[in-house]
Amino acid sequence: MSTPAPYRTISFSRSLLQWSQLSLTLPSEQKNENERRILQNLQGLVSGGEIVALLGPSGSGKSTLLKMFNRLLEPTTGTIFYQGQKIEEMAVTELRRQVAYISQQPYLFPGTVADNLAYGADLWNLSYDGEKWLEKVNLSPTLLLQSGENLSGGERQRLALARSLLLEPTLLLLDEPTAALDIHSTAIIEGLIKGWLHQDRAVLWVTHDPGQAKRVAHRILLLAEGTLQCDLSTEVFFSPQAPEVVQSFLTVKEK
Numbered sequence: 001m002s003t004p005a006p007y008r009t010i011s012f013s014r015s016l017l018q019w020s021q022l023s024l025t026l027p028s029e030q031k032n033e034n035e036r037r038i039l040q041n042l043q044g045l046v047s048g049g050e051i052v053a054l055l056g057p058s059g060s061g062k063s064t065l066l067k068m069f070n071r072l073l074e075p076t077t078g079t080i081f082y083q084g085q086k087i088e089e090m091a092v093t094e095l096r097r098q099v100a101y102i103s104q105q106p107y108l109f110p111g112t113v114a115d116n117l118a119y120g121a122d123l124w125n126l127s128y129d130g131e132k133w134l135e136k137v138n139l140s141p142t143l144l145l146q147s148g149e150n151l152s153g154g155e156r157q158r159l160a161l162a163r164s165l166l167l168e169p170t171l172l173l174l175d176e177p178t179a180a181l182d183i184h185s186t187a188i189i190e191g192l193i194k195g196w197l198h199q200d201r202a203v204l205w206v207t208h209d210p211g212q213a214k215r216v217a218h219r220i221l222l223l224a225e226g227t228l229q230c231d232l233s234t235e236v237f238f239s240p241q242a243p244e245v246v247q248s249f250l251t252v253k254e255k
């Protein structure tokens with residue numbers, strides 16, 4: 001079996017993100033039902049230099065977990081540290097610049113593509129080349145003056161990625177960033193993220209596609225019903241030595 005080893009030259013550095021005893025409980029929607037446990041007692045870390053894939057069945061809590069890392073959601077219990085500091089002690093704007101979240105359906109601000117690229121950059125006083133950023137995410141520079149409203153779902157995701165990357169984040173939280181893309185654009189985005197990575201940066205990447213996890217990730221976290229099933233190197237995850245829970249997840253995926 002061939003081993004995915006896309007980043008042999010990168011050595012992992014210190015932990016960028018660390019979380020422990022993370023739970024989220026929501027009130028029940030039904031009158032006579034107990035509260036709903038969305039995430040239960042999760043712990044883990046992401047180190048500089050690595051891409052960590054978050055896999056799991058639909059509804060297992062992947063997006064919910066991701067949103068906690070830049071405070072779009074607050075956990076019921078548990079602690080999250082970014083570079084050794086509790087995230088609730090950081091200014092939210094600073095946290096969100098450094099820990100960029102790109103959602104499945106990114107929100108675009110009213111205005112042109114250029115306005116969208118400028119939004120965060122103006123806030124932080126950063127200069128950048130808009131056309132170059134569009135090219136990097138495989139969008140035509142001619143889109144720059146077009147309204148964001150006319151973009152397709154896949155184009156929106158790529159614009160949101162460019163808009164975040166130009167703010168020079170350290171940690172990327174990607175929620176299925178290639179879900180709406182064809183194979184060609186998917187390959188370009190995967191290459192872009194791999195090229196962006198270095199030892200002081202990291203990526204947490206939600207995907208439904210085990211093949212994508214195998215291509216891009218150093219390590220894989222598997223979630224089911226809000227609990228962590230395993231935290232394994234990509235090599236072990238896709239090997240016959242993987243635990244039963246992984247084998248059955250992958251078998252169901254193949255069907």
Ligand SMILES: Nc1ncnc2c1ncn2[C@@H]1O[C@H](COP(=O)(O)OP(=O)(O)OP(=O)(O)O)[C@@H](O)[C@H]1O
Nearest residue numbers: 026038056057058059060061062063064065206208
């Ligand atoms: N604001 C909310 N209110 C009520 N339930 C919620 C809320 N947010 C998430 N959930 C529930 O939490 C569970 C986990 O949802 P989440 O979107 O994190 O799963 P997921 O693994 O990302 O799913 P998918 O792969 O389909 O995107 C689901 O059962 C969902 O219905």
